[in-house]
Amino acid sequence: MTESLAPTAAPGGDAANPVGEARSLGADARRALVRNPMFWISAVMIAVFVVMAFWPSLFTNTDPGHAVLQEARQRPNADAWFGRDIQGYDIYSRVIYGARASILVGVFTTIFTTTLGAIIGVIAAFYGRWVDALLSRLTDMVFAIPLLLGAILFMSAFPAKGDPYFLVILKVVTAISLLGWPSLARLMRSSVLQVLPNDYVQAARALGASPLRIIRSHILPNAMGPIIVVATINLGAYIAVEATLSFLGIGLVPPVISWGVMINDALVGLRTTPHMLIFPSLFLSLTVLAFIMLGDAVRDAFDPKTR
Numbered sequence: 001m002t003e004s005l006a007p008t009a010a011p012g013g014d015a016a017n018p019v020g021e022a023r024s025l026g027a028d029a030r031r032a033l034v035r036n037p038m039f040w041i042s043a044v045m046i047a048v049f050v051v052m053a054f055w056p057s058l059f060t061n062t063d064p065g066h067a068v069l070q071e072a073r074q075r076p077n078a079d080a081w082f083g084r085d086i087q088g089y090d091i092y093s094r095v096i097y098g099a100r101a102s103i104l105v106g107v108f109t110t111i112f113t114t115t116l117g118a119i120i121g122v123i124a125a126f127y128g129r130w131v132d133a134l135l136s137r138l139t140d141m142v143f144a145i146p147l148l149l150g151a152i153l154f155m156s157a158f159p160a161k162g163d164p165y166f167l168v169i170l171k172v173v174t175a176i177s178l179l180g181w182p183s184l185a186r187l188m189r190s191s192v193l194q195v196l197p198n199d200y201v202q203a204a205r206a207l208g209a210s211p212l213r214i215i216r217s218h219i220l221p222n223a224m225g226p227i228i229v230v231a232t233i234n235l236g237a238y239i240a241v242e243a244t245l246s247f248l249g250i251g252l253v254p255p256v257i258s259w260g261v262m263i264n265d266a267l268v269g270l271r272t273t274p275h276m277l278i279f280p281s282l283f284l285s286l287t288v289l290a291f292i293m294l295g296d297a298v299r300d301a302f303d304p305k306t307r
Contacts, residue, residue, distance in 0.1 A: 032301035042293035049287050053100040062093035073273045083275040094257050095279050101258040106239040108173045114231045117181040121188025143182035151175040155250040172251050191223040229299040236291030243284055259284040
């Protein structure tokens with residue numbers, strides 16, 4: 001009688017991984033994301049909005065700056081799917097083209113705040129002592145200023161009217177970024193402090209590795225998980241902040257087209273032309289929701305307690 005030579009799963013293993021081989025946090029997160037329906041729904045929505053932002057001609061051939069005054073306030077119909085506003089602009093084409101400015105502000109602000117917050121958080125936690133105390137107090141001072149209020153003051157001091165397209169976007173990005181980094185810096189500092197006592201970091205120090213090498217090779221790969229999650233969620237929040245500033249008339253301003261600008265314009269004829277408000281608000285809400293859903297999916301993927 002012969003015994004079966006087929007491999008048996010070790011404790012913690014499975015059919016695809018019979019010996020229970022160790023996987024990195026990133027590999028586990030990727031496996032969790034692939035199995036999460038929320039990730040795929042949000043990813044598809046974000047992909048559509050990104051394509052809409054960079055290739056609007058795929059969705060419409062109508063010039064968003066072409067006004068037909070005799071058809072102003074027209075309700076949604078076969079020629080103008082979302083209707084026309086009080087100046088006769090096609091709302092559908094303006095919603096499509098408005099995605100570019102709103103998403104660019106969200107993406108650039110996320111890049112700047114994440115980079116600045118991560119650098120300050122890593123330096124404060126890694127060097128400690130007076131460096132940590134100084135950067136932590138600076139972070140607390142900036143964190144105490146409300147983001148929206150600070151952005152309003154900045155845009156009021158440096159209005160964007162008459163500036164070129166990308167300069168207007170840069171001003172809005174700067175206004176939000178100046179006060180948006182402290183929460184990420186505090187989170188990064190906390191994450192690095194949890195990584196520093198680990199054996200692999202102490203071993204790298206004992207072997208004489210430079211601080212830059214330790215940070216790049218050992219600390220960042222193991223501390224960036226929470227930052228990625230929060231940055232993904234913040235991207236949607238920054239788009240909402242841009243819409244708020246544009247709604248108040250101090251963010252993106254015409255001739256720049258954005259969903260916030262369209263919502264501001266819709267207030268003039270809110271009772272007689274509600275479709276002017278409904279469609280840009282709907283696209284703005286869906287975009288913010290998509291990024292929040294993606295952030296939730298990424299958070300669940302990086303959280304070992306959910307697996």
